[in-house]
Amino acid sequence: MSEQVEWGLHCCLTLAWIGGEHPMPAVRLAEWFELPPAYLTKCLQALTRAGILQSVPGARGGFRLARQPADVTVMDVTVAIEGADNPFRCTEIRQRGAGVDPSAPEFRTPCAISTVMHRADLAWRRELAGHTLADLLASAPPEAAERTRSRYALLRG
Amino acid sequence: MSEQVEWGLHCCLTLAWIGGEHPMPAVRLAEWFELPPAYLTKCLQALTRAGILQSVPGARGGFRLARQPADVTVMDVTVAIEGADNPFRCTEIRQRGAGVDPSAPEFRTPCAISTVMHRADLAWRRELAGHTLADLLASAPPEAAERTRSRYALLRG
DNA sequence: GACGCCGTACTCGGATATCGCATGTCCGAGTCTGGACGG
DNA sequence: CCGTCCAGACTCGGACATGCGATATCCGAGTACGGCGTC
Numbered sequence: 001m002s003e004q005v006e007w008g009l010h011c012c013l014t015l016a017w018i019g020g021e022h023p024m025p026a027v028r029l030a031e032w033f034e035l036p037p038a039y040l041t042k043c044l045q046a047l048t049r050a051g052i053l054q055s056v057p058g059a060r061g062g063f064r065l066a067r068q069p070a071d072v073t074v075m076d077v078t079v080a081i082e083g084a085d086n087p088f089r090c091t092e093i094r095q096r097g098a099g100v101d102p103s104a105p106e107f108r109t110p111c112a113i114s115t116v117m118h119r120a121d122l123a124w125r126r127e128l129a130g131h132t133l134a135d136l137l138a139s140a141p142p143e144a145a146e147r148t149r150s151r152y153a154l155l156r157g
Numbered sequence: 158m159s160e161q162v163e164w165g166l167h168c169c170l171t172l173a174w175i176g177g178e179h180p181m182p183a184v185r186l187a188e189w190f191e192l193p194p195a196y197l198t199k200c201l202q203a204l205t206r207a208g209i210l211q212s213v214p215g216a217r218g219g220f221r222l223a224r225q226p227a228d229v230t231v232m233d234v235t236v237a238i239e240g241a242d243n244p245f246r247c248t249e250i251r252q253r254g255a256g257v258d259p260s261a262p263e264f265r266t267p268c269a270i271s272t273v274m275h276r277a278d279l280a281w282r283r284e285l286a287g288h289t290l291a292d293l294l295a296s297a298p299p300e301a302a303e304r305t306r307s308r309y310a311l312l313r314g
Numbered sequence: 315g316a317c318g319c320c321g322t323a324c325t326c327g328g329a330t331a332t333c334g335c336a337t338g339t340c341c342g343a344g345t346c347t348g349g350a351c352g353g
Numbered sequence: 354c355c356g357t358c359c360a361g362a363c364t365c366g367g368a369c370a371t372g373c374g375a376t377a378t379c380c381g382a383g384t385a386c387g388g389c390g391t392c
Binding site: 001032087089104119136151 | 158160162163164166167170188189190191192231244245246247248250251253254256257261263266269270272273274276277278280281282283284285288292293296297298300301304308311
């Protein structure tokens with residue numbers, strides 16, 4: 001999995017703690033976590049396209065949360081960055097090889113392997129969809145929020 | 158996910174249908190599914206190292222199942238090929254950045270993001286571990302087993 | 315003093331290089347088979 | 354006829370190329386800010 005997922009989630013949490021009053025530039029977020037600034041932008045753009053973040057152009061611009069933390073699940077962020085595809089892709093190799101008729105009735109039903117993989121993927125997604133940013137904020141230690149805000153105030157000068 | 162997982166599972170099912178009397182060479186399996194022979198070998202070797210397959214060297218050698226189908230879970234095969242690592246890797250970026258003390262007590266507890274991702278990974282693994290090769294064999298259409306065996310007999314000549 | 319305008323600096327956004335890993339391939343070590351030979 | 358030996362061929366196993374996607378970067382388009390001039 002792309003490590004951008006971790007970046008995206010941490011950025012969302014930080015933006016939630018900061019509060020949506022002022023947007024935060026990508027450069028600021030990058031130095032916050034010591035990440036490559038230009039590359040982090042790509043990640044934030046993906047979240048913006050997904051409607052999770054909102055980009056504000058111009059001076060004093062940046063990114064802010066587009067929705068309430070309780071309305072953004074961990075899966076929303078993951079899908080925005082990783083895409084919605086199941087990491088397992090059935091290529092129907094059971095139909096390959098000489099002497100196999102691809103139009104045989106047994107191939108109308110999905111491959112059993114594919115079914116199991118699909119169920120596992122669903123279980124994974126269900127777990128991710130069951131946790132929102134608000135849950136993450138709540139489960140974080142109280143000092144994290146305060147430290148984030150004071151550190152942000154320091155950065156703004 | 159590597160597409161070798163799909164290859165490995167289909168090869169295991171085919172070997173189970175054939176029965177463990179005669180091992181089946183990698184080349185035979187490759188032409189069976191129209192896969193690159195030399196590369197499929199890598200996959201089969203991984204399954205052998207994991208104790209799922211058993212390799213028989215020499216002429217009339219090949220691969221056969223090392224355990225009963227009921228004793229091999231889909232996760233066993235997946236782990237053998239993909240490795241046991243969680244696709245999400247927490248790099249603890251919360252501890253980065255200037256002005257953060259990595260030895261602060263709040264960092265003794267695992268990152269909430271990491272926890273959620275870990276739970277999702279567990280749910281995924283639980284689903285895969287809940288299905289064995291025997292289940293897959295049972296859920297396949299009856300003609301699949303027969304077709305496999307007759308086709309194999311044809312190959313052996 | 316207030317309003318409007320303009321230059322500037324800052325920000326996002328997409329087009330462009332680079333690296334690592336999955337994919338794909340090859341040749342050598344080891345082993346069994348099958349047959350030939352000798353008893 | 355039976356046992357032994359040997360050459361051969363076949364198989365696995367690990368070492369060696371290659372292509373594509375994730376990673377990383379840069380420059381241009383667009384926008385809000387802040388100061389300046391004018392009324």
